[in-house]
Amino acid sequence: MTGLITMDDLTNEQINSILDDAERLLPVARGEIYLPLLQGRILGNLFFEPSTRTRMSFETAMKRLGGDVVNLGDVKTSSVVKGETLFDTIQMVDGYTDIIAMRHPRQGAAQYAQDAAQVPILNGGDGAGHHPTQTMLDLFTIKQAHGRLEGLKVVLAGDLRYGRTVHSLSHALTRFGCELIFASPDLLNMPDEIVSDLRAHGANVVETEDLYGSMADADVVYMTRIQKERFADEDEYARCAGAYKLHARHLSEVKQDMIVMHPLPRVDEIDPSVDKTRHARYFEQAFNGVVARMALLCRLLGVTVPAKIEGGAL
Amino acid sequence: MSNEHSMRRVTAIRNGTVIDHIPSGQAMRVLEMLGIGGATAVPVSLVMNVPSKKMGSKDIIKVEDRELTQSELDRLALVAPDARVAIIRAYSVAEKLTINLGEELINVVRCTFSNCITTNLREPQSHRLKVVQRDPLQLRCHYCGRPQDLDELANNVL
Numbered sequence: 001m002t003g004l005i006t007m008d009d010l011t012n013e014q015i016n017s018i019l020d021d022a023e024r025l026l027p028v029a030r031g032e033i034y035l036p037l038l039q040g041r042i043l044g045n046l047f048f049e050p051s052t053r054t055r056m057s058f059e060t061a062m063k064r065l066g067g068d069v070v071n072l073g074d075v076k077t078s079s080v081v082k083g084e085t086l087f088d089t090i091q092m093v094d095g096y097t098d099i100i101a102m103r104h105p106r107q108g109a110a111q112y113a114q115d116a117a118q119v120p121i122l123n124g125g126d127g128a129g130h131h132p133t134q135t136m137l138d139l140f141t142i143k144q145a146h147g148r149l150e151g152l153k154v155v156l157a158g159d160l161r162y163g164r165t166v167h168s169l170s171h172a173l174t175r176f177g178c179e180l181i182f183a184s185p186d187l188l189n190m191p192d193e194i195v196s197d198l199r200a201h202g203a204n205v206v207e208t209e210d211l212y213g214s215m216a217d218a219d220v221v222y223m224t225r226i227q228k229e230r231f232a233d234e235d236e237y238a239r240c241a242g243a244y245k246l247h248a249r250h251l252s253e254v255k256q257d258m259i260v261m262h263p264l265p266r267v268d269e270i271d272p273s274v275d276k277t278r279h280a281r282y283f284e285q286a287f288n289g290v291v292a293r294m295a296l297l298c299r300l301l302g303v304t305v306p307a308k309i310e311g312g313a314l
Numbered sequence: 315m316s317n318e319h320s321m322r323r324v325t326a327i328r329n330g331t332v333i334d335h336i337p338s339g340q341a342m343r344v345l346e347m348l349g350i351g352g353a354t355a356v357p358v359s360l361v362m363n364v365p366s367k368k369m370g371s372k373d374i375i376k377v378e379d380r381e382l383t384q385s386e387l388d389r390l391a392l393v394a395p396d397a398r399v400a401i402i403r404a405y406s407v408a409e410k411l412t413i414n415l416g417e418e419l420i421n422v423v424r425c426t427f428s429n430c431i432t433t434n435l436r437e438p439q440s441h442r443l444k445v446v447q448r449d450p451l452q453l454r455c456h457y458c459g460r461p462q463d464l465d466e467l468a469n470n471v472l
Contacts (some may be wrong), residue, residue: 085437108457115439127429129458193461296362
């Protein structure tokens with residue numbers, strides 16, 4: 001494998017094996033053990049679009065493993081603003097680094113960059129396209145909670161139209177035979193081509209506007225933010241925003257081990273009352289971004305994660 | 315009216331290329347895709363909407379003194395996939411060629427999705443559309459993965 005552009009770049013066996021690596025790397029991610037597996041390696045962080053969690057967790061992951069990071073910095077002060085093409089930017093960073101993590105507002109930018117680069121590209125989001133490293137941390141969080149990925153019932157709710165997170169995740173869950181419930185306001189339905197693609201791959205998909213009625217026997221409820229920046233029309237945004245507001249009182253009838261996830265940042269879609277329930281898993285999920293990305297960095301750089309990690313405490 | 319009769323609407327050429335069985339009304343687009351226009355020095359004959367037993371009606375193009383290459387012709391797969399091509403030398407058919415739709419269309423058309431990275435025309439890498447299915451034709455952009463609307467695609471010929 002060269003880079004990670006979409007989840008199609010990974011087989012189910014590779015996904016499981018990377019998640020196993022991530023599990024073993026947990027004490028390293030927490031800073032309890034120092035394990036400089038990536039010493040001497042440099043990650044290029046190219047974020048052409050705002051990012052907090054993805055950028056910071058890539059940086060943390062690299063540094064926890066003893067590697068170093070160079071950043072593109074603010075796009076407004078980089079050569080991009082002078083009209084440099086993505087191709088030229090990649091040519092330059094390709095020479096400076098061993099691996100590149102990238103987010104770009106244009107769909108297809110990550111594949112385009114991979115075709116231009118010698119080093120592996122990790123797609124940290126391309127427009128409304130893919131976000132496979134988020135999917136890997138989501139899968140890690142689900143597996144951590146349920147001990148498996150196969151055959152779970154997963155409700156994906158909110159902005160399913162523009163949310164690249166849910167596009168990548170639903171493709172991956174389909175591969176593990178999960179049942180998918182898409183709960184969204186009409187304007188933000190999962191794109192038809194994705195639904196038909198999932199069905200063509202044997203997915204059991206139900207589309208509904210009724211989130212609360214879909215949660216009773218769910219194993220995972222994955223909430224997403226209605227993304228203001230994806231709307232050209234303020235009125236349309238106002239109509240969709242706040243369609244779902246998950247409150248602790250909605251969780252009285254759900255399965256004991258059901259988990260509530262969210263890629264964050266949240267606005268109003270999960271009330272803080274949910275934070276203290278046994279179901280809330282979104283902050284662990286954000287932390288898991290570090291460990292999942294550590295495992296991916298090692299895999300793409302051809303570094304084997306030891307079967308047993310111990311000692312070497314700071 | 316026989317096919318032979320319709321072919322005779324323009325005189326036979328001594329050397330060059332004849333493209334027959336072009337879907338009716340597509341001849342201008344075919345010329346455009348081959349980069350043959352007013353500035354081309356060689357004589358070009360064009361017959362449009364002539365009756366055809368096989369197609370009902372069709373267009374025909376004759377380009378004199380120029381032998382089109384297979385890769386030039388493969389660009390036509392999108393608009394004239396069933397066209398038949400003859401290379402003419404000394405008034406005789408020297409070679410018969412067919413148009414091949416390969417696995418991918420490279421630098422033939424531009425992706426129709428408005429937010430695809432390739433919409434920045436200054437980006438230098440090839441425009442690549444993958445053939446997902448042949449009949450009916452389905453194409454996807456190599457970069458953004460979006461399925462392509464074939465009607466819209468006809469406006470994006472490079």
